[in-house]
Amino acid sequence: MVEHALVERVAPAARRRSHPVARFFRRHPLGAAGLFLIFVLLGLALLAPWIAPYDPVANDFGAMFRPPSFRHWSGTDAYGRDVLSRVIFGARTALVIGFGASLIGATLGAVVGVVSAYFGGKTDLLVQRLVDVMLSFPIIIVALAIVSIIGTGTDKLIVAIALSFVPRVERVVRGSALGVRAMTYIEAAQVIGAGSWRIIFRHMAPNVVAPYLVMLTASLGQAILLEASLSFLGLGVSEPTAAWGLMLRGAAVDFATRAPWMAIFPGLAITLTVLAVNVLGDSLRDALDPRLRT
Amino acid sequence: MHSSDVGVPRARRLALALVAVLVVLALTQVEGTAQAPRHGGTLVYISTAQPPSLDGHRETTFAMLHPVKPHYSYLVKFDTQNYPKVVGDLAESWTASKDGLVYTFKIRSGVKFHDGSTLTSKDIKATFDRIILPKGDVVSARQAMYQSVKTVEAPNPQTVVFRLKYATPGFVEKLASPFNFVYKAEILERDPHWYERNVMGTGPFRFVEYVRGSHWVGRRFEDYWERGKPYLDGYRVLFIASRSSMLAAIKSGQALTEFRGVSPAELADIVRALGEKVAVGTAAWQCNNTVAINTKKKPFDDVRVRRALTLAVDRWGGSQALSEIAFVKPVGAMMRPGGQYAMPEAELTKLAGYGRDIAQSRQQARALLREAGVPENFSFTLKNRDISMPYEAVGVYLVDQWRQIGLNVRHEQVEAGRYFADQRAGNYDLVVDFACDFIDDPDVQLLKFLSADVSPVNYGGYVDRQLDALYVRQSRTADKAQRARFVHEFERRALSEQAYGFYVLWWQRIIPYWKTLRGYNTTTNHYVEPDLAVYWLAE
Numbered sequence: 001m002v003e004h005a006l007v008e009r010v011a012p013a014a015r016r017r018s019h020p021v022a023r024f025f026r027r028h029p030l031g032a033a034g035l036f037l038i039f040v041l042l043g044l045a046l047l048a049p050w051i052a053p054y055d056p057v058a059n060d061f062g063a064m065f066r067p068p069s070f071r072h073w074s075g076t077d078a079y080g081r082d083v084l085s086r087v088i089f090g091a092r093t094a095l096v097i098g099f100g101a102s103l104i105g106a107t108l109g110a111v112v113g114v115v116s117a118y119f120g121g122k123t124d125l126l127v128q129r130l131v132d133v134m135l136s137f138p139i140i141i142v143a144l145a146i147v148s149i150i151g152t153g154t155d156k157l158i159v160a161i162a163l164s165f166v167p168r169v170e171r172v173v174r175g176s177a178l179g180v181r182a183m184t185y186i187e188a189a190q191v192i193g194a195g196s197w198r199i200i201f202r203h204m205a206p207n208v209v210a211p212y213l214v215m216l217t218a219s220l221g222q223a224i225l226l227e228a229s230l231s232f233l234g235l236g237v238s239e240p241t242a243a244w245g246l247m248l249r250g251a252a253v254d255f256a257t258r259a260p261w262m263a264i265f266p267g268l269a270i271t272l273t274v275l276a277v278n279v280l281g282d283s284l285r286d287a288l289d290p291r292l293r294t
Numbered sequence: 295m296h297s298s299d300v301g302v303p304r305a306r307r308l309a310l311a312l313v314a315v316l317v318v319l320a321l322t323q324v325e326g327t328a329q330a331p332r333h334g335g336t337l338v339y340i341s342t343a344q345p346p347s348l349d350g351h352r353e354t355t356f357a358m359l360h361p362v363k364p365h366y367s368y369l370v371k372f373d374t375q376n377y378p379k380v381v382g383d384l385a386e387s388w389t390a391s392k393d394g395l396v397y398t399f400k401i402r403s404g405v406k407f408h409d410g411s412t413l414t415s416k417d418i419k420a421t422f423d424r425i426i427l428p429k430g431d432v433v434s435a436r437q438a439m440y441q442s443v444k445t446v447e448a449p450n451p452q453t454v455v456f457r458l459k460y461a462t463p464g465f466v467e468k469l470a471s472p473f474n475f476v477y478k479a480e481i482l483e484r485d486p487h488w489y490e491r492n493v494m495g496t497g498p499f500r501f502v503e504y505v506r507g508s509h510w511v512g513r514r515f516e517d518y519w520e521r522g523k524p525y526l527d528g529y530r531v532l533f534i535a536s537r538s539s540m541l542a543a544i545k546s547g548q549a550l551t552e553f554r555g556v557s558p559a560e561l562a563d564i565v566r567a568l569g570e571k572v573a574v575g576t577a578a579w580q581c582n583n584t585v586a587i588n589t590k591k592k593p594f595d596d597v598r599v600r601r602a603l604t605l606a607v608d609r610w611g612g613s614q615a616l617s618e619i620a621f622v623k624p625v626g627a628m629m630r631p632g633g634q635y636a637m638p639e640a641e642l643t644k645l646a647g648y649g650r651d652i653a654q655s656r657q658q659a660r661a662l663l664r665e666a667g668v669p670e671n672f673s674f675t676l677k678n679r680d681i682s683m684p685y686e687a688v689g690v691y692l693v694d695q696w697r698q699i700g701l702n703v704r705h706e707q708v709e710a711g712r713y714f715a716d717q718r719a720g721n722y723d724l725v726v727d728f729a730c731d732f733i734d735d736p737d738v739q740l741l742k743f744l745s746a747d748v749s750p751v752n753y754g755g756y757v758d759r760q761l762d763a764l765y766v767r768q769s770r771t772a773d774k775a776q777r778a779r780f781v782h783e784f785e786r787r788a789l790s791e792q793a794y795g796f797y798v799l800w801w802q803r804i805i806p807y808w809k810t811l812r813g814y815n816t817t818t819n820h821y822v823e824p825d826l827a828v829y830w831l832a833e
Contacts, residue, residue, distance in 0.1 A: 059694040061615030078619045079690060153706070234535065234680055238707045240690045250682055251619060253538040254559055 024287055031283020037276035045091040054082035056089040056242040065259045075261035078251035079240075083261060087269050089242035094273060097154060097227040101161035102219035108162065109169025110205070110212045116170070117177035118200050127170075134167040143226055147235045157236055161226050169215045176208045210288040217281035221274045228270050244270050331813065335831035337529045339824065340540050340552040343681055344506060344533055346714045347490040350475035351425050352433045354751060356554055356730075356820050357710055359472060361510035361531040364826040365408070366475035366495035367519075369399060369418055369454070370466055374825040377817040378733055380470045384418065384496070384519075385454075394461030399454045406517040407478055408500045415448035420479035422446045422456075422469075424486065432486045433718075438741055438749040439468055442769065460770050463777075464735045472732050472821045498524040498827040507533055518827075525813075525830035537682050544568075544806070551807035551814075553823045555579070557621045557683060564806045572806050575816025579803040580630055581730035583622065583688045584742070585676075586795045588722055590755040598666040600793035603724070604647035605659035606699040611652065612691055613799055620684035624800035627785045628743070630818075631800055633734040635778050637785060645790040659699045673702040674723040677716060680707040688798050689726050717753045727753065727795070732821040736781045737769050743788040743795070754794050761788055 018026070025032040044051065053073075060080030068075045074083035116127040134142060146160035180186065181204065189199050228245030230236035237243045239250070247266035256263060343357035350358065350366065368383040382388065385399040405413040426443050428434040442462040447455040458465070475495060481488050493501040496519065499512035510531040514524055532549055534540045541560055543549045545567040556564070564572060585603070593599045609625045617623040627642060629635040642648050649655050663672075678689040686707065693703045708716070716722050731738045741749055744765055745757040761784060768780035788794050805816050813829045 057694065057697070059615075059691065061611065064615065064618065078687075079694070080615075151708070151712075234682070234707070238678075238689075238705045239686055240693055240705060250537070250686060254557070254563070254619075258559075 024283070028283035028287060030279045031287075034276040034278070034280035034283065037272060038280065041091050041095065041273060041276070044088050045095045048089045048092055052082075052085035052088040054085040056081060056085040057240040065255065067259070068261055074265040075259065077247070077259070077262045078255060081240075083247075083265050086242040086247060087244070087265050090244045090247065090266060090269065091273075093154070093237060093241060093243040094224045094227060094269075097158055097161065098220050098224040098277075100158040101223040101227075102165065102216055103162075104158065105162035105165030105223070106169045106212060106216040106219050109166040109215070110173045110208065112166065113170040113173030114177045114200055114204050114208060117174045117181050118196065118204060120181070128174075131167040131170055134164075135171065139164050139168070139222065140226060140229060143230060144233075144235065147230060152235055152238065154237055154241075157227060157230060160230075161223050164226070165219045165222070169212070169219065172211050172215055173208050176211045177204055180204050180207045214281060214285045214288065217277060217284055221277035221281065224270065224277065225274055329812065329832065331525045331828075331830040332832065333525050333830070334527055337526050337811065337826065337829060337831060338549045339529070339531060340534050340543060340549045341510075341531050342533075342535055342537075342540060342552065342554065342683075343679075343710045346711045348493055349487075349490040350473040351421075351428075352435060352490065353473070353714075354435045354730075355710065355714070359821055360553055360824065361504070361512075362493060363472060363475070364497055364499040364512050364529060364824070365493050365501050366497040367405070368470060368472070368474055368476060369422075370470045372467075372470050372472070372732065372817075372822045374817055374822055375813075375815050375828065377815070377822065378467065380466050384413065384476060388466070390466075394465075395458045397456040397458075397465065399456075401452045401454060402519055403452055405496050405519040407496050408494050408515060409478075410517075411478070411480075413476070413478075413496050414451040415454045416451070417479045418454045418476055419446050419448040420482050421474070421476045422454075424477070424482060425474060429486065433750055435751050436471060436473060436738075436741065438744050438751075439471075439737055441748075441766070461772070462737065462769050463772050464733070464737065467733050467735060468737060470732075471738075499526075499529060502528070509533065512826075520827065524827045526826060529826055535680070544808075547808065550811045551805060553805065554820045555621050555683075555801070555803045555805055557619060558617070558804065559619060560683075561804050561806055568806075568808070571809060573809045575803075575805040575807070575814070577803045577816050577818045578624070578630065578632055579621075579730075579801040580732070580734060580819040581728065581803075582626070582800040583684065583798040584727045584729050584795055585692065585798060586717070586722075586725045586727040586742075586753040587793075588720055588724065588753075588755060589794060590720060591723060593666060593668055593672075594723065596666045597792055598662040599668055601646050601790075602659035602662040602666075602668075602699060603696065604789070604793050604796040605655040605662070606701075607647050607692065607695045607796070607798065608652040608655075609648060609799060610650060612695075616684070616687055616691060616799065617802075620687040621801050621804060622684045622688065622799040623802050626800050627782075627789055627797060628729070628739050629736065629781060629785075630734055630739075634774065635734065635736055635781050637782050641782060645786065646793060647790075647796060656699050663699065663701075668701075670700045671702045672700075673704065675704045675706050677713065677722040677725040678705060678707045679713050679726065680709050684801065685726055692726070692798065718750075720753070720755055722753075725753065726798075729797075730819065730821065732819050734818075736777065736784075737765075740765055740768070740781070740784055740788075743784070756792075756794050758787075758792065758794070 063076050063080040064078060066072050066076040072082050077083055116124045142164040143160050146163055150156045186199060186203060189203055227236055231243050231245030232249045236245055244266040248263050252262040341357060341360045345358035345361060346353060348362055369385050370380050371383040373379045373381045384402055384405060386402045388397060388399040390397050401415050407413060423446055425434050426440040442458045442460055444457045444459045477489055498515055498518045500515045502511040502513050504510045513528040534543055540552055541563055544564055587594050587600050589595050613623050613625050624631040627637045643650060676689060676692060679685045689705050693705050696703050717725055729742055742751050743761055744752055745762050746752040746755050747757060748762055764780055764784040768777050771777040771780060789796055807814060810832045812832050
């Protein structure tokens with residue numbers, strides 16, 4: 001009887017405290033929409049071979065510059081390739097490079113930031129001056145410089161974009177890590193003889209996850225945009241790979257008046273993706289920032 | 295629908311409209327050239343690529359010629375106003391012996407180098423010695439073209455004598471190669487590689503500045519040997535790789551032209567923007583895209599695989615389709631279609647990959663690959679230049695053609711410096727190459743297919759003495775019909791029987807330029823141009 005009464009008393013309270021994800025969706029509808037779009041994009045990327053109506057790289061010279069129609073919903077390009085299929089497959093390139101670069105760049109930046117904050121002194125001074133130098137260049141210039149040294153291709157593009165993110169993430173994460181470093185539990189861990197790396201990864205890193213996640217989502221949008229920019233400049237992936245930035249250059253520019261759909265659909269895909277990632281990032285920042293919690 | 299529209303494809307109507315525009319523009323061009331040349335002004339033009347090095351003897355690309363050639367003179371050169379006529383440049387006159395074995399050139403006196411020193415026959419001998427018999431690690435791309443030369447002599451300061459091993463037709467034309475910059479003997483003696491990184495000649499313009507990725511500047515050479523020339527005060531080359539930026543620069547008047555060429559669609563864009571202000575030069579183009587195959591790598595050392603690769607390419611279909619988006623069109627073998635040595639179509643269609651029935655060719659290709667043990671979805675890399683017109687279109691096209699016989703091709707586009715370095719080092723599987731030349735002469739066009747130990751521009755790495763022998767035979771044959779037969783035999787062996795490499799499509803040349811540029815005449819190649827000594831700017 002007593003147990004039943006307890007359950008009855010607790011149950012209404014548990015119902016009131018909704019799941020954190022549901023709470024996030026309720027409080028941040030824009031972020032939820034962004035997340036939904038990203039899932040759609042992931043679905044497109046994963047299921048591309050099954051849902052794309054045509055082979056994205058197959059030339060069809062009998063169907064060059066076809067406007068949007070029931071047969072080709074987004075028209076065809078200068079080689080008669082189906083634009084919709086290329087946009088769908090382009091999601092793969094964008095996500096592989098976007099996720100790959102932002103994950104590597106943000107993680108590397110976070111590690112350097114926490115290590116720099118923990119050791120302080122000359123290590124911190126040296127790392128911060130190096131970061132200052134890298135931050136003095138616009139992100140695309142850093143990426144361009146790296147690409148010109150290591151070359152082009154998907155793997156190299158991921159490395160170039162990731163490295164260009166490191167200083168920005170490092171600076172933000174280091175700021176939070178400095179606060180964590182001053183906590184007494186870090187001092188306590190040192191006193192009981194815990195090693196530096198154990199303290200860094202066991203006690204400090206988990207406490208800078210919030211800024212790390214925010215920078216990760218912010219980097220994702222930027223990475224997709226950078227991939228598109230570098231491909232547009234001819235320094236990204238090579239034709240005939242389906243990639244949104246690549247679809248915006250070359251024939252799309254030369255034939256902009258004759259076949260505007262060649263640029264409109266990949267342009268739309270880039271805009272929607274970056275918008276989705278950015279609103280999700282903003283919402284995540286609001287949700288994870290204790291100062292903004294009510 | 296109007297009755298006139300019935301049955302006329304859109305592409306054909308566009309082509310007809312383009313032809314009409316070209317005719318009108320050509321007429322206005324003729325009208326604009328009848329004035330006396332005017333001195334002054336700086337000509338600004340575009341180059342879509344950076345020079346890999348500054349050495350004419352070493353390089354094979356317009357990317358070096360277009361900014362660098364105005365600084366140099368030649369022994370003899372092509373008269374761009376009456377191409378392919380050859381005229382003396384540093385040579386005041388020349389004579390050939392009756393047996394065609396001795397050519398004697400009288401050198402102009404008082405010709406100054408840009409450093410103030412005087413040119414003598416010693417400089418010309420040193421130049422041609424470097425081209426014909428390069429020493430050590432010096433690369434001379436066209437060395438094999440001068441196999442007939444026994445010696446170059448300079449008996450006195452104003453005379454140069456070429457002694458040949460055998461008489462060869464068109465010898466003086468070959469000497470007039472626009473790559474044969476005359477260098478200073480003293481500098482070559484000191485450092486044979488000096489000219490790869492520096493400029494110093496006797497040409498109409500002195501070197502002022504080169505900012506990589508941005509621009510190249512030349513200033514009028516006051517002591518140029520031809521009094522009254524050049525007409526221009528100077529020139530500036532803008533390096534713009536992007537086609538859209540290049541078009542924007544021409545349309546805005548930032549640059550007056552680009553001396554390589556544009557596609558029909560790009561021309562239409564420029565004409566739409568500039569209308570009457572622009573003139574257009576058109577010509578057949580002594581240029582094409584080829585594919586070099588690295589025969590030292592497996593499975594490309596197998597002739598069956600190489601034949602399968604060329605059999606898969608639908609040249610006739612590609613010609614129709616690609617000509618809409620790029621400046622490629624004519625289908626041909628090694629000699630320019632329409633030229634005197636071109637292979638007749640009946641003979642051409644018998645070569646591997648030139649048949650009209652592409653389905654049958656691809657069936658053959660698949661069978662050959664199976665026979666050679668190449669698995670379905672076999673992967674390799676096609677290296678290409680990062681120049682979009684027409685390399686990218688040709689690369690995309692080839693990738694698609696090979697996919698249709700079950701090959702999986704990765705297309706890698708790299709900048710000029712790396713592209714040429716990788717080719718020379720054999721660091722590639724297959725590479726989109728080019729065979730552009732300054733004259734229709736088999737000695738020049740067949741050069742790339744001679745054995746690798748004879749021709750430095752054979753990037754395939756093979757040795758074929760039968761081809762070398764055929765080359766010498768055609769080179770020694772004065773009778774044109776007989777020479778053509780030897781040339782076609784050479785083509786059959788290199789392109790079809792052994793398939794060491796192959797031709798994709800030939801190019802067609804279209805040069806739009808502001809009418810303020812005068813004295814310009816479009817030739818069949820972009821190597822003898824620009825001829826800045828004779829160009830001038832109208833007010």
